[in-house]
Every structure is written in C-alpha cells, then in structure tokens.
Amino acid sequence: MISPRAPFADPEAVARYTDMPPRLVPGLDALHRMTALLLAERCAPDARILVLGAGGGLELKAFAEAQPGWRFAGVDPSAEMLALAARTLGPLAARVDMHEGYIGTAPPGPFDAATCLLTLHFLPPEARAQTLAALFARLKPGAPLVVAHHSFPQAPGEKPVWLSRFAAFATASGVPAELAQGAADGIGQHLPALSPEQDATLLAEAGFVDVSLFYAALTFRGWVAYRP
Template sequence: MLRSAEPEAMDFIAAFNDPQAAAQYAEGPRRFVPGYEALHRMTAILLAEGSPANARVLVLGAGGGLELRALAEAHPTWSFVGIDPAREMLKEAERVLGSLMDRVTLVEGYIDDAPSGPFDAAACLLTLHFLEPAERAATVRAIHQRLKHGAPFVAAHGSFPQAKDERPRWLDRYESYAVASGADREQAQKARTAVGAHLPTLSPEQDADILRVGGFSDVALFFAAFTWRGWVARA
C-alpha cells in the first residue's frame, strides 16, 4: 500500500485504528479465513526456500502481529521489518509479539516508508485486496524493488472469480464459512456486504498477472480456500 491509497482503502485503515477493533482483530481471520494458521505455517516454509539462516524479512500489512509471531517462532534466527499504517494495530502487534520484539522493527506507514533493503524475503498477507488494481500493482513493484534477486515473496488475500454469475455465489460461501466457524450471523452478513460493495477484489488470474507485471517470476498458486488465494513468487 502506498501513501496515495484510494479513499475506500483509507476508510478500512481508519477502522483498524479503532483500539477495540485492533484488540479483537485476531478473532476475525480465524473465523473468516479457512486454514488461517496453516497459511502462516506454509508461508514460513516458502519464505525459507533459498533464504539464508539470518534472513531479513519484510512484512507488509503487519499490524496485529500474528504472521510476524508465526514467522519469528518458526525461524529463531531471522529478523523482521513490519509495515502497517494503523497505529493501533501496531500496538497490538507489540503486545502479541512480546519478547520476540527484539528481532522485529515496526514501522507505521506504507510500503514507501519501508527501508530500501535489500531484503532476503517478503510477505504480504490479507492486505492487497484493500487496494485498487493500479495501487496494488504499484505496491507489488515497490516490494519487488526492496528484495534481493531471487528472493521469495508470498502474497495471500481475497481473490475469487468475478464473473456476474459466480461472484455472488462465492460471497455467499464467504459468509457461510464465517457463520459455520462461530461468527455472529449478523456480523457475517455485514462483512459479506462490505466485501461485495467496497473491496476491489480481483480474480486469481488478475492477481497473478499483477505479480508478474510487478517484476516477479515463477508465480505459483499454493493456497486456495473459498474466497482466498495465496501465491509464492521470486524477485
């Protein structure tokens, strides 16, 4: 995400800056994202492919700290720079990371506020779907510019078929999964409405193309769960 984010994206950032929402954030992904913890474990495995033992890793959209904690626990010799524009989410990340913070630097801001690197690996989980296509492509390019040649990059976010006869069906499944996972039905309905009306969701094919245009090669789908997709690629 760049500092010039679209108004819709800024609205979502404002929501994440609510202290109560930040404190309760961890419950959301577990109810709305199938295989959320497994996604973190897979990300840790994929980022390790070709990375040195002392890898320095860039994590964009790091607020909340859940993926940072998973990666830091999986790789005790790695260090991290986590970027997020929501101050309250970064405060929550500090709380979640606890003693692991000695290997983490948190930066309040956007990808253009991140150090130039070069980093050994990067991840961006549950973030890019907030961005319009042009903004998403610019963010991917900015991540690529901060990586060493051949460094692994993992991106995972909302991405599902966008054809008129398919999109509503997938949104229904998004809502139904959340309810089946313990989310309040009214909350799940509101989330479905918000995603359908405000998130600039792309198809998996469009998202993979953005990675390629952004400079990444060997783009491969590794995660698909209802309305969510994840890719691994090389800088």
C-alpha cells in the same frame, strides 16, 4: 477486512483483531506455516524479512517462532495495529523493527524475502501494481514474495456465490450470522477484490517470475513468486 483503514483505527476493532481472522480466513494458521516454509526454501537462518501489513502480529509471531534467527521489518499504516503486534509478539518483538505507514515507509533493503498477507485486497489495481513494484525493488535477486488475500471470480453470476460461501464459513466458525453476512456484503460492495487471474498477472507485470498458486480457500488465494 472491509475498509482499508477505518476498522483499524477503532480501538475495539483492533482489540478483537487477533480473535477474528481465524474465523474468517480458512486455515489461517496453516497459511502462516506454509508461508514460513516457502520463505525458508530460499532464506538463510539469519535472513531479513519484510512484512507488509504487519499489524496484529499474527504472521510475525508465526515466522519468528519458526525461525529463531530471522529478523523482520514490519510495516502497517495503523499505529494501533502495530501496538497490537508488539503485544502479540511479546519478547519476540525485539527482533522486529516496526514502521508506521505504507510500502514507501519500508526500508530500502534489500531483503531476503517479503510477505504481504490479507492486505493487497484493500488496494485498487493501480495502487496494488505500485505496491508490488515497490516490494520487487526491495528484494534481493532470487528472493521470494508470498502474498495472500481475497481473490475470487468477479463475474456477476459467480461473485455472489463466493461471497455467500465466505459468510457461511464465518457463521460456521462462530461469527454471528448477521455480522458474517454484513462482512460479505461489505466485501462485495467496497473491497476492490480481483479475480485470481488478474492477481497473478499483476505479479508477473511487476517483474516477478515463477508465480505459483499455493493456497486456495473459498474467497482467498495465495501465491509465491520470485525476484529474478
């Protein structure tokens, strides 16, 4: 969650991935359940779902268990993380088509819904806007998009406070204090995180409507929005 690529090319980091996110992301399991419920509001029992940033497979597993008739296209730039996703899914992997790459690698669709969890914060604003536009183009009219990622106040007087809260949560969740502080420092120095207001604006500028905040957990925010 610090560098967009390097940790996910490290086999040891990949092996730890399914253990670490619940310690860093408050309510991760609930985020996955809420996302599945938001998708199900608009999706039929046989829906096709695009999952961008699918490496590791945690959200894919949650969605597949929640909706046994859904099929998925999972996209991630890391072959190692896609392999981990397949192991995490086990027999459920038969319902997922894996695609190594970025959004341009994703099938054209149109899909009934899309998700992008814990991924967009790696992208600077221009690339983030391009990714949202490409997701929009792959959705059917009325389809939901659910996104969640680091999004917190960026003003000089506020940013350090929120990063210290991120580190405190990680430490309270069992991450060694020095590693938690190192992660917070890395986010502050290297991650192109935006404010919640900026993130919501990018969704609207990509063409999505009814942009609604549904998840707020320390440095993380999540929105549901729809292609008109």
